[in-house]
Amino acid sequence: MTEKEQIKKGKAWTNANFSDTYEEACTQVTTLKQNWSKKGQEHMQTKIRRRSDGRFLVKYRKDPEYNKENKQNGNNNKKNKRNTKKGKFDLEAGI
Secondary structure, X not given: OOOXXXXXXXXXXXXXXXXXXXXXXXXXXXXXXXXXXXXXXXOEEEEEEEOOOOOEEEEEEEOHHHHHHHOOOHHHOHHHOOOOOOOOOOOOOOO
16 A cells, blocks of 8 residues: 555444354355345345354445445535635725
8 A cells, every 4th residue: 555545444344143153154144145135235245254252243234335336425516516706705895
C-alpha cells in the first residue's frame, strides 16, 4: 500500500448460528444461500469462523461492493445545489 492508503470497511457481520461440527455449519450456509436465492438476494456473503471452544459460527452480511453500486449521492439533488451565479454580497451597495 502507498502512504496512508485507507481501506474502507464494509458493514459488520451478523451472527447466524453456532454449530458443533464444520459439516453442520456448511449445511447451514447452503440453506442460507438457498433462502436468499429464492428471495432474489444473491449479493449476500457468508463465512464460517472456528471458535476457541471448538464450535463453529456462521456469519453473513450484504456484499460491500453491491452497496457501493446502489448508493446514490445526495449532491446531485436540485435542492442541495446553490446558485453560484449570485454573489455573497452586493458590491454596488453603498454605506
